[in-house]
Amino acid sequence: MQNEKKILLHVCCGPCSTSSIERLLSDSWTPVLYFSNSNIDTKEEFEKRYKELLKVAALNNLEVIKDDYDHPSWLSAIKGYEKEREGGSRCLLCFEYNLRRAYMKAKELGISHFTTTLTVSRFKNSKAIFSIGEKFDGFEEIDFKKKDGFNRSIILSRKMGLYRQNYCGCEFSKEARSKV
Numbered sequence: 001m002q003n004e005k006k007i008l009l010h011v012c013c014g015p016c017s018t019s020s021i022e023r024l025l026s027d028s029w030t031p032v033l034y035f036s037n038s039n040i041d042t043k044e045e046f047e048k049r050y051k052e053l054l055k056v057a058a059l060n061n062l063e064v065i066k067d068d069y070d071h072p073s074w075l076s077a078i079k080g081y082e083k084e085r086e087g088g089s090r091c092l093l094c095f096e097y098n099l100r101r102a103y104m105k106a107k108e109l110g111i112s113h114f115t116t117t118l119t120v121s122r123f124k125n126s127k128a129i130f131s132i133g134e135k136f137d138g139f140e141e142i143d144f145k146k147k148d149g150f151n152r153s154i155i156l157s158r159k160m161g162l163y164r165q166n167y168c169g170c171e172f173s174k175e176a177r178s179k180v
């Protein structure tokens with residue numbers, strides 16, 4: 001379609017994609033969904049989250065692209081910061097890793113804009129994500145937490161019967177959650 005406002009949306013998981021997609025569509029964007037999450041601790045969990053995203057994509061009739069799963073590469077990117085608390089330096093490196101992948105994919109596909117669902121989570125600092133995103137051409141600062149995005153993602157995921165994981169993604173977040 002001509003004059004289509006295409007945007008590559010880096011998606012962390014199906015639940016977070018729900019309200020982000022709703023917001024982008026209402027702002028006249030056409031999102032192409034990019035599942036790129038080598039931060040996830042196991043391939044099994046990676047595939048499980050991907051399957052949930054496929055349900056959301058089908059409901060919205062949107063294209064999904066799946067990145068390769070390369071956890072060793074992600075581990076080397078955060079090396080030395082494994083013990084950091086959630087929300088600290090490890091997460092900043094993790095955001096950068098995934099945003100770089102999204103930037104490269106957008107470039108490869110000739111899509112001039114990209115953004116991420118990571119800002120939906122109330123556990124993630126949107127300003128920190130924006131300060132990393134601005135290093136990459138075409139990054140759109142969209143705060144999906146705004147307009148009640150986080151609550152909306154919960155409502156929509158329940159409605160769709162989506163699996164909602166109880167840890168962020170990496171083994172370190174899983175370990176921390178198991179201690180709570």
Ligand code: SF4
Nearest residue numbers: 091094168169170173
């Ligand atoms: S807690 Fe989440 S954001 Fe932080 S490093 Fe782990 S997977 Fe990445």
